[in-house]
Structure formats: C-alpha cells, structure tokens
C-alpha cells in the first residue's frame with residue numbers, strides 16, 4: 547500500500563498534490579504552519595514541525611510512508627536537509643521536486659548577493675524606495691538600513707509593526723501576475739526590489755515588472771542543499787512513484 551508524503555508550501559507541491567489525488571494515490575501534504583490560512587489541498591494535510599530529522603523519521607515510520615517528496619521552497623534549507631537524513635535513516639525513497647533558478651535576461655538589472663546580510667549591505671547609500679519581496683521572516687535585518695522607504699509584501703498582517711521606520715505593507719499571497727506587480731511598482735514608485743532566487747512561476751511576476759520599468763533587483767542566491775535525487779516536473783515525480 548503506497549503512502550506519499552509531500553513536504554509542501556510551493557506552487558509545484560500543490561500541482562503534485564492534485565496529480566496524486568487524480569491518480570487516487572494515498573498522499574499527505576505537510577505544511578510548517580507559517581501562515582494563518584494555507585491553501586486547501588485535495589489530499590490529507592498535516593501542519594507543524596516534525597521535531598527535526600528524528601521527528602520526521604518517526605513520522606515516516608508511524609505512517610508507513612513509502613515515498614518522500616521534498617517539494618519545499620529552495621530557501622527552506624533546514625527541512626530539506628532533514629528530509630535527506632530521515633530518508634537515509636528509514637530507507638524511504640526520496641526525491642526533490644525543484645525548479646531551476648531564474649536567470650537574468652536582456653534588460654534585467656540584477657545584482658547577485660549570496661545571502662540576506664549581503665542584500666542588506668547592498669542597500670548602503672542615500673534613501674530610496676525599496677520593495678522587500680522576501681516575506682516576513684528576515685525583515686529585521688533591514689533595520690540596519692533605516693533610511694529607505696520600504697514596501698513590504700507579506701502573506702499575513704504582522705502582529706507587531708516591522709522595525710523599519712518608513713514602511714508600507716501590502717498583504718497578499720502569490721502566485722502574482724506581471725500586470726498587478728507592474729501596477730504595484732508604479733503606484734509605489736519603487737526604485738529597487740530585493741528578491742530571493744526562488745525560481746518557478748509563482749513569484750517571478752515582480753521581475754518581469756522590474757525589467758519593463760527598468761527597476762534594479764538585488765537577487766539573493768539560494769543556499770546550498772546537500773545532494774539528493776531531483777526532478778523538475780510533476781510528471782517525472784509521478785513516474786518515479788509508479789516505478
């Protein structure tokens with residue numbers, strides 16, 4: 547009896563969940579519980595941390611998981627490392643459903659930085675109108691550059707205001723569209739965007755809007771993740787499960 551555990555939270559994870567439901571393959575999608583109302587899914591959902599790699603290994607055993615798919619975001623490096631360790635410890639087949647990093651195209655004005663700290667340093671200089679399209683978890687680091695007027699896009703309204711003296715909030719979740727993001731950047735007269743190289747289609751609209759409006763992008767490169775089998779399409783993962 548198959549039971550697929552999908553570590554979710556991305557557009558691709560939701561597409562995989564739909565394919566598993568259509569194929570009537572027993573599956574569970576797992577959320578960390580980061581946002582108030584995660585997207586509903588056509589398969590069973592579990593929410594919250596497992597308790598490290600050991601907790602995940604215990605969950606795999608307790609629920610007789612036959613296939614583990616890591617379809618988390620490329621910046622979710624901890625859960626991805628835990629998945630590798632737990633799959634190894636329990637002998638559960640593992641595959642990652644990933645998406646290629648975005649590449650700068652003609653007309654793009656990207657400045658690549660390795661991490662959040664380097665993105666903060668890249669904002670040295672006179673006040674600008676800067677969109678931080680990196681969510682909520684790493685906003686505090688930008689208090690080191692209080693001179694800018696920040697546009698912050700968050701999934702949920704924060705309980706306490708972010709520690710940035712000049713900021714405006716946009717409460718919205720993706721997938722986003724180029725038309726809407728172009729309007730947003732125009733409305734806020736955005737001069738620069740800070741983004742993570744998430745890849746995929748759900749977050750790339752702001753980059754297309756930035757290119758059209760000639761807005762510069764500080765692009766944060768992905769963290770390193772230990773090697774594991776990878777697929778870049780839902781169909782490939784479905785084939786892997788069928789084998």
Ligand code: 3Y8
Nearest residue numbers: 555556557560577578579580584585680681682683720748
């Ligand atoms: C809880 C579950 C789907 C999945 C949709 C994708 C696309 C839209 C774009 C911007 C960038 C950002 C952020 C983003 C995108 C998709 C995808 C993606 C970026 C939800 C979701 C969960 C989260 C967690 C949330 C983080 C935050 C990051 C917002 C669901 C909506 C900035 C990543 O407040 C918080 O604590 C939010 C935390 C991790 C990064 C951060 O550090 O703040 N995602 N996002 C997941 C869980 O609990 O396990 O409701 O769908 C999912 C999606 N967000 O099925 O349609 O596939 O990437 N998510 C980034 O790219 O930098 C927004 O604003 O332009």
Ligand code: NAP
Nearest residue numbers: 554555576577578595596597598618619621622623624625
């Ligand atoms: P992370 O830093 O790699 O994980 C931190 C801890 O959160 C993990 O050790 C684990 O706790 C728990 N966790 C993470 N993902 C989980 C999942 N899918 N199911 C159960 N527990 C999970 O992860 P993150 O960057 O906070 O991302 C959290 C979730 O948001 C992921 O599902 C990811 O796909 C989604 N997401 C993240 C981003 C992003 O920018 N990071 C963007 C879009 C979506 P325990 O150690 O207790 O098991």
